[in-house]
Amino acid sequence: MKSKQKIVKTPLGEVVVTVNEKMVSHQNDPAIQRKVAEAAQFLKKYPVPSTVEEGLD
Amino acid sequence: MTQPIYPVDISVDNLSFEFDSIGPAGIFRKIVVYSPIPGASGVYNVGFGDLNDEGFIDDTVVTNNGDRNTVLATVISTVFIFLDTFPDRRVYFKGSTAIRTQLYQRIIRANQATIGGSFVILGLIEEHWGPFQNGVEYDAFLIQKT
Numbered sequence: 001m002k003s004k005q006k007i008v009k010t011p012l013g014e015v016v017v018t019v020n021e022k023m024v025s026h027q028n029d030p031a032i033q034r035k036v037a038e039a040a041q042f043l044k045k046y047p048v049p050s051t052v053e054e055g056l057d
Numbered sequence: 058m059t060q061p062i063y064p065v066d067i068s069v070d071n072l073s074f075e076f077d078s079i080g081p082a083g084i085f086r087k088i089v090v091y092s093p094i095p096g097a098s099g100v101y102n103v104g105f106g107d108l109n110d111e112g113f114i115d116d117t118v119v120t121n122n123g124d125r126n127t128v129l130a131t132v133i134s135t136v137f138i139f140l141d142t143f144p145d146r147r148v149y150f151k152g153s154t155a156i157r158t159q160l161y162q163r164i165i166r167a168n169q170a171t172i173g174g175s176f177v178i179l180g181l182i183e184e185h186w187g188p189f190q191n192g193v194e195y196d197a198f199l200i201q202k203t
Binding site: 008010011012013014015016017018019021023024025026027029030031032035036039040043046047048049 | 060061062065068070072073075088090093094096102106112114115134137141147172174176179184185197199
């Protein structure tokens, strides 16, 4: 296993995760920007509960 | 129940994940991006799609690579990795189509027992957020650490 690799346990199973310093940030990708704008509009219409407890009521 | 999950690369800021879908149609690079949602403090959107030849994300493409469940399970796994890294944040997600939303829901439902120990999942139905329940078709999801 490479030094930047680790195995992460998740509820769905174990995942081999590798930190990749060369990965490009896609935050400004048009598709991502569009989805974030859609999410903002959606959550403006249907605001998420402010706390876990509120959401479980 | 353990799902097959692809190995993932993660960016140094822990906001982006990449993995390869491998199947009969070829190898396709998949991108998962977590982005803060303006106006919703601490809530992050999950963006997901294929990396196209121009280096942009295509979130509408259907690759038919015979590994749909593995791809979706890998995407959901990144939610848990993200929330383990940032336990004070919450993740909002909604499939790009109604069918994808239903598929996400199916995977959550199949693994609800193990997910419920560490995470709280809320679903949106009829304009209200409430605890995730089996047999209910939700429009969107919100996941956070317990």
